[in-house]
Amino acid sequence: MHEYSVVRSLLRQVQEIARSNGGGAIEMIRLAVGEFSGVECTLVELAFRDLAPEKIGRQAKLEIQKIPLEAKCENCQQKIIITNYQFCCPRCNSQQVRITAGDELTIIDIELREVGVNA
Amino acid sequence: MNQTITVNRDLKADLKEQANRFRQRMSDQGTLVVNLVSSPGAGKTSLLQRTATKIGDEYRLAVLVGDLATDRDAERLKPYVPVQQLTTGGACHLEIPLVESGYERLNQSDLDILFIENVGNLVCPASHDLGEHLRVTLLSVTEGDDKPGKYPKMFRTSQAMVITKSDLLPYVPFDVSSAVEDARRIQPELDFLTTSSQTLAGVDEWCEFLVRQLRKIQK
Ligand SMILES: [Zn+2]
Numbered sequence: 001m002h003e004y005s006v007v008r009s010l011l012r013q014v015q016e017i018a019r020s021n022g023g024g025a026i027e028m029i030r031l032a033v034g035e036f037s038g039v040e041c042t043l044v045e046l047a048f049r050d051l052a053p054e055k056i057g058r059q060a061k062l063e064i065q066k067i068p069l070e071a072k073c074e075n076c077q078q079k080i081i082i083t084n085y086q087f088c089c090p091r092c093n094s095q096q097v098r099i100t101a102g103d104e105l106t107i108i109d110i111e112l113r114e115v116g117v118n119a
Numbered sequence: 120m121n122q123t124i125t126v127n128r129d130l131k132a133d134l135k136e137q138a139n140r141f142r143q144r145m146s147d148q149g150t151l152v153v154n155l156v157s158s159p160g161a162g163k164t165s166l167l168q169r170t171a172t173k174i175g176d177e178y179r180l181a182v183l184v185g186d187l188a189t190d191r192d193a194e195r196l197k198p199y200v201p202v203q204q205l206t207t208g209g210a211c212h213l214e215i216p217l218v219e220s221g222y223e224r225l226n227q228s229d230l231d232i233l234f235i236e237n238v239g240n241l242v243c244p245a246s247h248d249l250g251e252h253l254r255v256t257l258l259s260v261t262e263g264d265d266k267p268g269k270y271p272k273m274f275r276t277s278q279a280m281v282i283t284k285s286d287l288l289p290y291v292p293f294d295v296s297s298a299v300e301d302a303r304r305i306q307p308e309l310d311f312l313t314t315s316s317q318t319l320a321g322v323d324e325w326c327e328f329l330v331r332q333l334r335k336i337q338k
Contacts, residue, residue: 002212002243010130021124028121031130038246038272085271085305095307105130111121 003043004051006105011055014110018056024112026060034067034102041066059113069102134248138215141222141250149337150230153329154249156273157257158266159239162283164192165316166257166325167234171199173326178231178333183221185213185238192236201225212243215250231333245272253332259284260293267302274302279310281325286315 010031018026033041041064048062069082075094087097129135145152155163164184171180181201184193193204203221205213218235225233235251237244256277258266261284267274274280280302282295299311312328314321 002210002246005210006130013128013130017124017126021122024122036272036275038243085268085275087275087305087307095303107126107128107130109123109125109127111123114120114122 003039004047006039007044007047007051010048010107011051013107015056017107017110018112021112022115024115026056026110027113028061028063028111030063030065030108030110032065032067032104032106032108034104035069036099036102037105039105065108067102067104070100071097072100073097134215137219138248138250141215141219142252145233145250145252146336148228151232151253151329151333151336152235152249152251153232153332154235154237154244154251154254155257156237156241156244156254156277157239157259157283158241158262161239161257161259161262162316163236163239163257164195166281166283166314166322167196167236168199169314169316169319169322170234170326170329171196173322174330175200178330179227179229180232180234181225181227181230182234182236183218183225184236185217187211187238201227207238211238211240212247213237213249214247218249231337232329241266241270241273245270245276252336253278255279255281257281257283258298260287260291260295264293264295264298265301267298267305271305274305274309277306277309279312279328282311282313284315284317285313285320286317 014026014029033039052060071080071082073080073089073094074096076092078089078091080089080097088095089097157163167182182196183203183205185205185207186192187207187209190204193202196202203224205217205221235249254277256273258280302309312321312325314325
């Protein structure tokens with residue numbers, strides 16, 4: 001379980017981004033989490049609820065966009081949705097498939113409250 | 120009105136860059152880096168002892184040992200090979216900053232093979248690039264042959280699987296070929312070896328495998 005260290009790193013990075021963009025309070029963080037990223041979304045949410053209030057304030061919300069595991073067959077170029085982690089092309093049976101999406105853990109964007117405006 | 124800042128940044132970008140720099144540096148100096156992962160008790164330390172006994176005179180080896188809190192594994196290895204302990208303070212995996220600082224403490228720039236003995240865990244270490252050239256998953260026959268399908272990311276990101284404790288095969292319901300089949304559905308190019316640190320079966324083949332990988336780095 002390394003979701004706590006993931007969330008700690010997330011909070012550090014968004015604090016830095018907020019600081020270099022005027023320092024407004026962080027209202028929203030959008031995170032893309034791939035199915036094959038190695039982190040559990042529910043555990044990320046738990047860790048966020050636990051750690052965020054102290055670090056970036058109670059107003060901050062986390063929105064997770066789940067990304068399914070997708071691949072492309074190197075043999076026939078077919079695009080494939082991988083289920084049950086069977087890395088095999090359903091069209092030509094080739095196992096030469098390359099992951100094209102689903103292993104990401106990416107900060108998409110953050111929303112900052114405009115400085116000088118009260119909530 | 121809120122202000123939206125577009126970021127589109129990989130959360131682990133800094134760690135990935137550091138891992139790539141470390142790997143390049145090790146390649147440039149001809150050091151093969153091998154990251155050993157497994158469940159707790161699969162026999163990483165024993166296999167490293169046998170490896171050091173077998174090829175430690177001919178090749179310059181060193182081990183970075185990740186451990187949650189104790190230094191027991193490091194102590195077991197010290198008589199065989201230079202060791203640095205990496206204490207994770209309870210974390211379930213190693214990260215590249217810890218590995219790189221452990222490597223600096225070894226103070227040896229002429230290594231042939233640097234082993235990283237990861238924390239016993241088949242989940243979290245799968246998501247952390249330690250700058251290795253080779254990720255090897257150990258699977259002991261007492262764990263069951265259905266492990267690969269349960270830990271797909273670890274097997275997908277490994278280049279080799281070593282089935283350990285093969286001396287126990289007559290006593291446990293472990294089918295080597297079905298474990299390999301299961302793993303290769305996830306990672307078709309996976310190499311596999313079978314070893315026993317008790318009888319030393321397969322240890323020669325394992326060492327030959329390592330030396331072949333080393334030749335690719337030192338070409
Ligand atoms: Zn195909």
